[in-house]
Amino acid sequence: MSDLDCDAVIVGSGPAGATAAHVLTEAGRSVIVLEKGRNHLLDLDAPFGPKGDVSNDEIKFLSRHFLGPDPLLEPRAFRRTAADGDRLMVGDVNNLPSTVGGGGFHADGKLPRFREVDFRAASELGPIEGAELVDWPFGYDELEPYYGEAERIVGVAGDADANPFASWRADPYPMPPGPDMFAAIVSSEAATKLGYHPYRAPTGVNSVEYDGRPACNNCGFCAYYGCPIEAKGDPVAPLRRALRTGRCDIRPECYVSHVELDGSGRRARGVRYLDREGVEHVVRARFVILGAGAFETPRLLLRSEIGNSSDLVGRFLMFHFQTFVVGTFPFRLHGHRGRAVTHLHDDHMIPDAESLAAAREAGLPYFRAGIVEHGAAAGPIQEAIHLPPGSLHSRLMMESTLRDRLLAFTVQGEDLPQATNRIDLDPAVCDVWGNPAGRVTYSPHRHEVVASEHYAPKLTRILEAAGAVWTTTSTSPPRPGQRADAFGLAPASRHIMGTARMGADPRTSVTDPWQRLHDVDNVMVADSSVFPTSTGYGPTLTIVALAIRAARALVDLDPLRSVRPGRA
Ligand SMILES: Cc1cc2nc3c(=O)[nH]c(=O)nc-3n(C[C@H](O)[C@H](O)[C@H](O)COP(=O)(O)OP(=O)(O)OC[C@H]3O[C@@H](n4cnc5c(N)ncnc54)[C@H](O)[C@@H]3O)c2cc1C
Ligand code: SF4
Secondary structure, eight states, X not given: OTTOXXXXXXXXXXXXXXXXXXXXXXXXXXXXXXXXXXXXXXXSSTTOOBOSOOOOOHIIIIISOTTSOOTTTSOEEEESSGGGOSOSEEEOSSOOOOBTTGGGGTOOOBOOOOOGGGGGHHHHTOOOTTSOOOOOSSOHHHHHHHHHHHHHHHTXXXXXXXXXXXXXXXXXXXXXXXXXXXXXXXXHHHHHHTTOOOXXXXXXXXSSOBTTBOOOOOBSOOTTSOOTTOOBOTTHHHHHHHHHTTOEEEESSOEEEEEEEOTTSSSEEEEEEEOTTSOEEEEEEEEEEEOSHHHHHHHHXXXXXXXXXXXXXXXXXEEOXXXXXXXXXXXXXXXXXXXXXXXXXXXXXXXXXXXXXXXXXXXXXXXXXXXXXXXXXXXXXXXXXXXXSSHHHHHHHHHTTTTTTEEEEEEEEOOOOOTTSEEEEEEEEEOTTSOEEEEEEOOOOHHHHHHHHHHXXXXXXXXXXXXXXXXXXXXXXOOTTOOOOTTOSSOOOOXXXXXXXXXXXXXXXXXXXXXXXXXXXXXXXXSGGGOSOOXXXXXXXXXXXXXXXXXXXXXXXXXXXXXXTTOO
16 A cells, blocks of 8 residues: 555544544544553453453542543643733643543543534524524534434433434434433422423433443443443444454554645645654554544644634634532432433523523523533542541531532533634643643633523522522633632533534635535544534534544545545
């Protein structure tokens, strides 16, 4: 094969990169996956079993950066607006794990689909001043078969009839839902009585044995932890499938520093990377696939100085605007058993007469919040560090007021795209490899704040109806004018989107509708950088569905077949 090392070099091994690796190797192509983090996910030699590195250990995962990145080695910067100066803080800004498997390794995997309206919010719901809301370049109907395939690859447990607001689907979920958490039964009953429609969350966790992996045992250490028994399928399932073909070479601790172009400037030759000893290597490939996540992909494009003729790389950064409504209960909720979140409701994403009136009062045509996750607290060490020492400590731990009697709603509120919200390269702060750190400039649109203020009291009423004796609310990021609380100044959301938006017009988007850079023919962006809007749903199932669609198109692009599907 001439001077090429593989058909495709893939940057990043999270849900996006793993999916691309699976699709391409299944189609007979060879891939090299370069991952800057360490490998704790699976043995890279046949039969590719679990490594046994995962445990229900709060200190290891939450304090010692077991899955990386260490913010001292890979700092990021944050400011609200350019008027704040170069930065307001440096450290952990929206960090997702840097490890083989990426964020999928420790996400608890609620995997809902977007709805039909989410793909055409601009034309169906209408523009909102100050936001650059656009329709996606294709609709739900085109993505539906890929959603189905994504659910089968990852292994999603769910009930197709549970959510009255869900869009149509061709097939049932591959598995029935797992057991309900007691806390979610309590909150769901109260929500139902008040007229809302809670449902069992579709989750990428086995409820029965599936794909050679066991059913979940509801150990309770789900979000922020890897699964010790591999009941979570994302992205171990696609990575293992890719490895089994014999055409996938995963290289951990390999940091891609640059994408390299050929003399024409229209094609990438491959990438340059540093191995764990700091030695530089080059991988030459027919295609370069960027699955570094919506924070690192634009950073890599910016430092490689490619793909940015529109000046839009890094812009339209979106997070979910999170509203937290927390209540304490006079009885135990058993939040330590279960998969972190077993129930959701969508009602606050559907504009109704009351929310439209509130929007008009606030000078907006409408607003939407996001899915509401019904969750409870689990970690005993997290509880212990907030309690006073001595005998009182023992008594409070026994009573467990901060953990076993606490119920929380988290709203993943839709965040509107604004060109001023962006990731760029910090002028002074560098990572351990000497490259400029990513810097976030981000302020929420009034839409997000008004939606949060409208719905938080309604969620409080659900908790009170469920029996809460005390409630509080908070948002991340803080509302304009509010001081930062425990969640800090930067958005706590780990749902990052929009920084290389896709569209048909190279003047208003970075990639085409097949996720290939407008400027460079053979570079595809596989992750949520391409999302034109954020909706109010977790992004990961849509990342996987899009990556299947885009990687399939890339296979058909192979010069041996000389087909160029749908290039706009
Ligand atoms: C606690 C938690 C719970 C979550 N729960 C949900 C949920 O319920 N539902 C949902 O939809 N989403 C959830 N998420 C978000 C989810 O994890 C992300 O949407 C998902 O991981 C994004 O996948 P990705 O492949 O695009 O990027 P990532 O998962 O971030 O993977 C990117 C990979 O690329 C690597 N990389 C980056 N730069 C380079 C480089 N230069 N060279 C080599 N490698 C590089 C990184 O190390 C990383 O491993 C959760 C996240 C967290 C933190
Ligand atoms: S709750 Fe289930 S899926 Fe989550 S880590 Fe425990 S066993 Fe794995």
